[in-house]
Amino acid sequence: MTSGNLFSKLMREDCKRRTWAFALVFLAFFFILPIGLALAMEDAANTQYYVYNGYRDFVQDPSMPLAVYQEKLLELKTRVVLSQAEFGNGMVVFLMMAAAVVMGVSSFSYLHNRKKVDFYHSIPVRRELIYSARYVGGILIVGISYLINLILMYGVALSYGVGTAGIAGAMAGGLALNMLFFLLMYAAVVIAMMMTGNMVVGILASGVFFFFFPAVMLVLEGYCDIFFVTTARNAWTSDGSPFMWGMKYLSPFSVYLTALDWRLDEIVKHVPELICSGFGVLALFFLGLQLYRIRPSEAAGKAMAFKRTMAPIRILLVLGCGLAGGLFFWAMQSKLRWGLFGTIVFIILTHCIVEIIYNFDFKKLLGSKLQLALCLAAGVLVFLSFRYDWYGYDSYLPDTDKVVSASLDLDIDSGWLNNQFVSRDDQGEYVLDYKQAYENIEKDMKLTDMDLVMPLVEEGRRSTLLNRDERLGIVKPVTQVRNVSYIGGADGPTSIFIAGKTGGEDGPSDTGIKAYHTGMTVCYQMDNGRSVRRSYQIALSDVMDVYGRLYKEAAYKEGLYPVFHETPGNLAKVIYREGGMSAYTGEDSRTIEKLLDAYQTDFMALDTQTRIKEAPVGAVSFVTKEARDYMDRNLKQMRSGGRGGYWDVSMEDFIQYWPVYPSFTHTLQILEGEGAEPGKHFAADNTRSVTINVQSLFYNRDSGSGLPQDDELADLQRKNPYYTEEGNLVITDPAGIAQLMGAVMEDEFQSMDQFHQVSGAVSYCDVELEGNIHVSGILLLDRMTPGMLGIFEGLPLENIL
Incomplete structure (x- = not known):
């Protein structure tokens, strides 16, 4: 056969x-x-x-x-x-x-x-x-x-x-x-x-x-x-x-x-x-x-x-499970002793289980003691090597002569960018797509002057190594210390007011200076073709002079903001937004071209001093033809009874708005010529009332918590006629509105300029404009004058400042 x-x-x-x-x-x-x-x-x-x-x-x-x-x-x-x-x-x-x-x-x-x-x-x-x-x-x-x-x-x-x-x-x-x-x-x-x-x-x-x-x-x-x-x-x-x-x-x-x-x-x-x-x-x-x-x-x-395979398989299983156990217990407590406990216990348990399986005998659970000891030593050393960064990952700084170019992504400059855009799918249909801002930044930004990059990186590295235990959760971060009052929020770039220090060139003078904390990611393009990235938390006040020069650099702004890559031929309309609404919409191609050129000129000239001193008066958006067509398709679908949700037809969700400052003279001049009236919509003359919720100011008083009642309420209202029993300040008189509006910015523009101080207790207010238009505003502490404090008379101001 x-x-x-x-x-x-x-x-x-x-x-x-x-x-x-x-x-x-x-x-x-x-x-x-x-x-x-x-x-x-x-x-x-x-x-x-x-x-x-x-x-x-x-x-x-x-x-x-x-x-x-x-x-x-x-x-x-x-x-x-x-x-x-x-x-x-x-x-x-x-x-x-x-x-x-x-x-x-x-x-x-x-x-x-x-x-x-x-x-x-x-x-x-x-x-x-x-x-x-x-x-x-x-x-x-x-x-x-x-x-x-x-x-x-x-x-x-x-x-x-x-x-x-x-x-x-x-x-x-x-x-x-x-x-x-x-x-x-x-x-x-x-x-x-x-x-x-x-x-x-x-x-x-x-x-x-x-x-x-x-x-x-x-x-x-x-x-x-x-x-x-x-x-x-x-x-x-x-x-x-x-x-x-x-x-x-x-x-x-x-x-x-x-x-x-x-x-x-x-x-x-x-x-x-x-x-x-x-x-x-x-x-x-x-x-x-x-x-x-x-x-x-x-x-x-x-x-x-095969007996020869038993030891290698046992060691791999024991070490792998031991490291998993150490990571599990570290995630629970962020303590070295718990991480080592998890590593040791899981190594011993895994070793015992494998021995029982190998020998089909519970009495052999502690066999191969030498291998168990070696696995324990190796597991502990590996855990410690990560805990104390024996690899030098966090302390890494490249040799500048090996860096071809670098990109810097600072949250305070890019965190507000809209990462959605309109594209076409495989069937040729318009769809709303998402792309992280840093992808464009790393592709478009090519900084070759390392004197602008390395001081920021070195400061970030110094601060990170100093606070590494806090970042690992081992030491709880200090949120308030003597002479330091945290004004900003915790979820993004924050402005911190440090009392008792003399201001420098980029900060207020004798009353104090501002320490602007933000996240920063650097991406080095090395001469061997590798891309190396590191992320830090940095106090810009310590390197404000270098940051100021960086922000003036054309390569930085062009790599950061896509508006500098827009061309008039790709645009369908321009929208100017102020006072919670679209105050102007233009579709004339010549107007779009002039306004785009003017805005690019003004935005390129913007510096950090202006961002600190001024607040955006409005925002402008240059809408692409793809975005317009996507909007038209969704409107047609909604009218025909399709299933598209309201978010599908809201252009505000995916078009990018850009801040317009009072110093943007070229942009404002064109908008005024088109009848947009920038700066007049969200202004004191166009405001009927401002309502500020101050309930949170009473929650931590020595006398208890809750709003004032009865005699206390009457006494407070005699001192402060703006106060209502619901816990609001309602300012309706023109003088009070004119005084307060100088320190109020539209909430939707606040993310575009985070160089202003905001109270964690009293931040938001409701601004009622003419025509019964309600806009959410935000109080800027750094723009409040001593006269404005009279509006808060009788209230526990220690919870504001």
Whole structure:
């Protein structure tokens, strides 16, 4: 009998013994593919193809010709079929993973039974032939079941009137890719069965191959993210991170999940990954074959088939779980003792569990004491190396002669940028997209003068290293100390008033100076092509002179603000906003061109002194043609009864407004010429009343909490006629309004200029303008005069200042 005939006979006999597996897999594919498609088609029709039509109902418009309607309907049905048939169906992925485990275990489960091993190895057939026949048999069971149900699925598609050539291609592509990654997982399960002598241990080993190494990468990413306090944004979770690479490619399961993001029409870009996966399948096949050749028959019934693999696997499992335990307890308490406790306890527990599994004996839980001691020492040292940054990550400063250029992203300058924009999707439809501001900043900003960059970086590094324990949560940050009163909020750039110090060139004079705290991220473009990023918290008051020169730099502003890259030909309209409304809208192309040029000139000339002294009087937006078309489409959809929400049709959600200062003479002149009247809408002459809620001022009084009542209320109202029993100050007299409005800025402009002090107790006020227009205002402490304090007479001002 030839080897080919013997191989075929062995494979047929194996498949006969596993008829149950074939039936199980076939039924699973049957309900997922043909039945799943039929259900999806019915559901799509019942919901008028809402999901597949850009989240809009598909109804036959009487004005739409029947042929056009039928063509569009076929297109939508095709999308339904493709969503079920092409690569990326989540149910198929789950089934492939389960099938890999079932087939891999059932193919070689006999290796864990001594009688069966003796029987199979006693027949006069080479081990290579037995291994290959059973290996291929498991693949054929899944492949044939998948293929038959794809044919049935195609028949279901035809019954719904969908039979385009693209569907067959998508099905074939999905079959090829799913089977490729099934082979990877299947091969890993087979190797797990070869390396173990017990079925339960083999299944656990398969789980280790699937999940352990990505989990270790996730733990190490967590250590870096927590203990390296100068980590910039998503440095450890971005595509360039070694940990992300490990999570994607160090297990067959994670490789499969990573591939789910691929598009079949862009599969050429992933040819290297496909080639690597193909070679991986072959390498794992031959590795399993070699393990089968050398696997001793007496390994059946033992936990591990090869004694040499026990120590390396034990050490990896123990260290990985120990580091995970240390990270878990650190996350709970942020204390060194708890982090070390978690590391030590998890190392001991994992070591004991692995020893019990290895020996099937609880008495052996503390075996291999030397390895346990080495793992404890290694785990503690690794934890300490991150805690105390023995790697020097947070103290890193590059050699300036190796830096080609750098970008600086200061929250106080960029934190208010709108990161939404309009683009077109694959179907040519306008969609609202999102892009982080720093992506454009790092691409567009090229600072080559390191004398403007390094002083800011060095100050940020000094401050970060000084306060590293606070950043790690070990020491609670001090929110108020002697002679220091925190005025700003905690969620963004803050202005802090430090009493008792003499002002400098960039701050107030004899009464004190302002320390503007903000986050800063620097990105170095190195001469070797690498991009290195670090993030710091910095007090700009310590480097205000350098920051002032930086803000005057054209390369800084052009890299920071997209308005400098706008061109008149791409714009559809300009909007000037003031007083809570659009005070002017212009669509004349010549006016847009003049206003854009004027604004770019004024904005480029803006310096830090002006930002400190002035507050924006209004804001201007240059609306692109794409944004206008997106708005028009949503308005049409809303009028026709579509499902689009109100946020879809609010242009304020996605267009970018830019601040207009009183010193922007060129911009203001053009706006005045167009009748916009800038500075007159949110002004004292146009204000009917200002209402300030002061209830929070009474919450921490020595006499108790709550609003004044009875005699106390009457006494307060005699002192302060603006006070009402509801806890508000209502200013309606022209003199009081004129005095107060000098220290009030529109709330929506406050984020554009955070160089002004705001009280944490009394910040917001309601400004009623002529025409019954209510605008939210914000009180600026640094613009309040002594005369304005009379408006707060009788109130506990210590809670304001």
